[in-house]
Amino acid sequence: MMSVEEPGLVIVGASLAGLTCAQSLRAEGYTKKITLVGAEKHLPYNRPPLSKQVLSGKWQGSQTAIDSSEKFAELALEFSLGEIAIGLDVSSREVKTDTRTLPFEDLIIATGASVRRLASTENMSRVHVLRTLDDALGLRDALTEVKSVVVVGAGVLGSEVISALSDFGTKATVIDRMPAPQLPLTGGHFASRIDDLFLEHDVRTKYGVEINSVTEQESGITFELSDGSSVTGDIAVVAIGCIPNVDWLANSGLDITNGVLCDSNGVAAAHVYAAGDVARWHNPVTDKAIRLENQTSAIEQGLAVGKFIVTRESSPTTHPFFWSEIYGNKILMLGSLQAGIPLTIVHGSPSDNRFVAATISNGITTGIVGWNMPREFRQSRSMMEA
Amino acid sequence: MKIRVDREACIGAGQCALVAGSIFDQDDDGLVVLLTDTPSDEYVAFARKAATLCPAKAIALEE
């Protein structure tokens, strides 16, 4: 079905977006060779459980695997793991890696994102981050031995980590330069709900402060803050966001400002596509190019690119979707809530801790959120189509 | 084809029920419920679509 001489299709980044592209290509009837080059040594796995089931100890690391190697063999996918792409030549259609030069007919860039580090803490052994399976297993081990943790960043990842800490009976302090916790795409509507959960669980909160210095001692780690106070813990977890993995594309000529710029089909240049956390797709409805960091966008972009390469057909633009679980509260979010306008309660009631809410502006629903009401959330999704 | 769902992984997003409502439903907690674990041939493509789209990767297919 395929000849060895054909360069076929190369996917750089063997995670959710890369794998979904490959599955989509095969489902659409693509028969040429598909090679996935991935820096991590693991076959594709799912990151969301890392901060949830894996961190809390409910799951083994291996339970995050997306599919088995037999399944990948059935799809004739060739994985080259532990190989790092270091350069791209768009005109000669070659990817340079740490071990070889790889020619391609078509290339999909799916290198995702890496955690943003806190300056001066890169080499501190008491400072953890959470992006990879190895990070999660390392942090889980550390948590069994510590009594207090400082979490830097009260975003969705920081909030999930803090809520996992309560399972360990660990004392938590959270530091953020923003005045309140932030969930993505929620327009600030959930800041006080998350903050209330922190207070209920005895989390010490330090909002609206900058970190002046970080020092690691033999027994712990100390943060000096701009309000003159200091915070100490046994270890720290830094969760201050992600940056797209585009360094290897620096000399490619592609526009890599905050991710690989693509049209609404994921095309970055002739024969070069991008999908997932690394990609900044143009949205024809809003006429803006934005980078999204969630599972559903990675999956939908992967499906769209695979289909476009084989059939040249575009896929419809969808609304961003994410979920989270914080202290057992199941949060589902579609579209984006508008800041500054009140929430419309569609089902349930916030005081019962179960509701579906939306922001509606000029008759248009911009986003809906389900808080412990998944079924009603799904039923309400149609509001976004009206 | 046989379908397996992992209710511990399911986050109740409901993508499965949206694309393949004759195979997947949600219980009151939003967790996935299989209406059948062996879809007839004309529904296999829908099952595959649901498995790919499931953001929690909670749906596995055995051919």
Ligand SMILES: Cc1cc2nc3c(=O)[nH]c(=O)nc-3n(C[C@H](O)[C@H](O)[C@H](O)COP(=O)(O)OP(=O)(O)OC[C@H]3O[C@@H](n4cnc5c(N)ncnc54)[C@H](O)[C@@H]3O)c2cc1C
């Ligand atoms: C702890 C955690 C919890 C999350 N929870 C949720 C959630 O609840 N809901 C949700 O929707 N999303 C969540 N996300 C986000 C979601 O996991 C990402 O959106 C998704 O993983 C993006 O997939 P991707 O394939 O684009 O990128 P990635 O998963 O980042 O994969 C990119 C891959 O490319 C590899 N790579 C990078 N550079 C190179 C190179 N030069 N050469 C070769 N390989 C390279 C990387 O090693 C990596 O394996 C979470 C993420 C994390 C870390």
Ligand code: SF4
């Ligand atoms: S799509 Fe996946 S996560 Fe969503 S309800 Fe179905 S099985 Fe559960």
